[in-house]
Amino acid sequence: MQTQSGGPVGQSVPRVDGVAKVTGTARYLDDLDLPGAQHGVTVRSTIAHGTFDGLDRDPAFDWTGITVVTADQLGWGKGLAAGGFGENYIAMLDTDQPALLPMGGCIKHVDEPLALVAAPTRARALAARAALTPRQTAKPPVLTVDDALAADIKLYKDDNVFKSFLIRKGHVDDDEFEIAMAGAATVIEGTYETGAQEQMYIETQAMAAWPDAGGLRIAGSMQCPYYVHKAMKVLLGCGPDEVAVAQTVTGGGFGGKEEYPSMLAAHCAMLASAVGGPVKMVYDRDEDIAATTKRHPSRVRHRLGLRSDGSICAIDVDVIMDGGAYLTLSPVVLSRGVLHAAGPYRCDVTRVRGRAVATNHPPHGAFRGFGAPQTTFAYERQIDKAASHHGVAPWEFRDRHALRAGDTTATGQLLEASVGTDDIIRAIRDVAGAAPARDGINRHGAPVKRGRGFAFYFHGAGFTGSGEQRLAGRATVRATADGRFEVLASSTDMGQGAITIFTQIAAGALGVAPELVRVPDPATDEVPDSGPTVASRTCMVVGGLVERAARTLRLRIEAWADTAGVKGDLGALAAAMFGRKAELDPQHGGIAETVQYEPPPGIHWDDATYTGQAYPCYGWAGCLVDVEVDLDTREVALLRCVHAVDVGKAINPVIVKGQIEGGTVQALGWAVLENIVYKDGRVANANMTNCIVPTFADIPELETVIVECPYPFGPSGAKGVGEIPMDGPAAAVANALGDALGVAFDRIPVMPEDIARALRRGDA
Amino acid sequence: MTAYLRPATLAEAVAARAAHPDWMVLAGGTDLMVNANHRPEPPGIVDLWGCADLRGIVRSPDTLRIAAGTPWLEIIRHPDVNKHLPILVAAAREIGAMQIQARGTIGGNIVTSSPVGDSLPVLLALDASLDLASPRGRRIVPYHEFCTGYRTTRLAVDELIAAVIIPLPDAATHLSWRKVGTRAAQSISKVMAAAAIHVEDGRIVWARFGLGAVAARPIRAVAAEHAAARRAPDAATARAVGDALAGEITPISDIRSAADYRLEVAQNLLMRFVLNAGRA
Structure with missing residues (x-):
């Protein structure tokens, strides 16, 4: 499975998109020249729950050249071919979320789309929006998970539960479980809460649509062109060839451009259909923060039964x-959350329950880590309390009880290969050094308390269970007439480096220089469906497809050359092969190999009981954080962060390091800075002035350790890296704050205001 | 369309201001640009950026005179400001990032008069005065009388700030300043405090405390100042200052912070300033 030594895999080759981005020549959606394009804006609800009664137009406004679209005028059920639309919902997992709320419909959250406006300029579109006033009748909203579960107000089915899970290991029913728990010498109990988090990608949501060859073409900033394609087929009521979806250069996603772009594409499609020409929509920052998806807030109750020797x-x-107002991706986020909830620790009897509930908040959705950061925060706080209870040093306690090869997870998955525990434990131990002095004085003359915290965690790489098999992703590598090669995959580069590592993997397997390989921006009418760009699967799964396609293509070209007696490097051979028309693959207009995902042997997963191999493999990670709290201001200074992550194989070490550092910073921000404030269901701090994310001045000294425990079925041994850095640092920060102040912080973000209150209460 | 005037001198600017009292005055533009998306377009703009006599810093034996259009970066880099008014430099460094500091002006900060304006508590602690110009002539207004309420000032509709005049503190005056924001840089303040504490023979002769983000306008903590005066800069005095402060400010809870936190931190900062003055 190894590529030849000396190839580009494992080298930090420069990002193939780097120069264009740094010099400003990369063209994001808003940079595209779309002649005659109108500007679309959205009229939104201002109440969290109620009915949409109508839309008033200001008669004094000059409506010349303004197009207003409401759901009621779109010809639902007629289909694209008949000049109408298909069905009014965003096709993802359920049918509950309208693309545009019909009049008389139930408003379920603030900033829900009610109508659309297009105008020749953005200023005119905004002015027209200001001249439109929705009539709304408010009802009492559901704004807490407790109110949702009480189900006095029903938002989704009878119980407001989008999805629930129950995973049992080592017991058959609750009675048997409680007997096992009753056998514990000590039970550590805690309730942990985490807040919503905004992705804050640099490029806001942006999309365009225009009529094209009897169908419709969509282009924009997105992670998953085929998700948008699927949603458009349903919305437009058309076949797969009547709508095409193309990704444009995307300035960050972090999950925020996984499901939401389908909504934006739907709106662009409606407006493009109404005006009969191109329409683009680019959210401004405040609208993006207020209306689009965020990380699910969570509450986790955790009981840890310990034997007298500290074992679990x-x-x-x-x-x-x-989950917010609509189901969107909540069941899948919850799934990953519960599958990680027991943590990477040895235990024969575990019970994990999970519920995602409906509230009148704007829908929460995908965000790096996808449910795992929430449950990781809970179990890593618990493990710290257990270590403290037993008087064992926190890292030592983790070393004693962490999963190793031969152990089983909470789903009964036997861990065989690629378990990085020992390497991670050692890596952190090697670089940890002495903890900072407990007491000190800072440059302001203020007294400070310092502390150190740890966290250890794992993250399943790729889709859950049989997801990859069901998806059956495909990728193509083809030769072009000039002796170069192209990788065709629907995985998008949103800044994380996907196209660079695809270039490296393909070049390595083809045995050519990376300069000969190109990865075009994906469009659904040009690339096969490799699946969405999510779940830390791009390198491990799609990279694996690219490697196999490239290798197959190379063998085919070399075999042809042997037969034909042609000599030269692979590019020359491909060019020669192009000269013989008979060899060309008509479907791809060239010499191409497409491969489809094949599961590693012996995979078993039971969706009904949620047992078996939850993930093909796991990444493993450890984090150390040193903090300092200013006792005058209760401000937290993050002094140092060491993050060791097992990625299997670093295809491009600089990119891997970037992923780890970026995820770490997002996690640290989630822990102590990022505080989405909901007020009556509305995001009250929907601007960058008050919706705080870390700057470089807030970031501690970051030390990244790349650990490589190869996954036998990943390209050159690689497994996921995108999400795992997000999972654990928040718990390490809370643990460090507990160490510094002797106070338990079980809710994040831990704001200085919280520290002040905790110290005033004398929680210590 | 918005009309636009770009006077070349303060005199021209004053005339333009008087002729168009409803126009917006543009200095560095850092507030104007923030509001561009949220407020109606002004009928016109008087752009002061071209007024050469609205820029620069002049030292006299007892004062520094900073022309109102001087951008923060110039203030940060000026040797006399660094030598005599280090807390003004420290506050200026907290204003946005370098790009903002290169455009934003001291006069703009004063006229916007936000309760969280970064330089304003420092100007209170330093007992700055403002030189105001209008067609009616010039007048000097002590800065601590200038702010009247939430973003309101004594500036008349035909007036511009010509300069800020700051008396030079002597060696016995301990200057302190601290901003507590929502993060380490580029943040809006939750609490700001500045102090000038004059210590002779181991006793505080007088103290001036300027606070930001704890009231509708930047304020002097007069009761706390009285509590500090004629006492040793020790822990007992610090406590008295903290207690006095609790009686004179009632901060609010808002999107950025909470009332109880703001009061506690404001107390802690003034108490620390008193203790540091004793230690120096």
């Missing part, structure tokens, strides 16, 4: 996530 005899976890 039972784990009980109950996870509740606030």
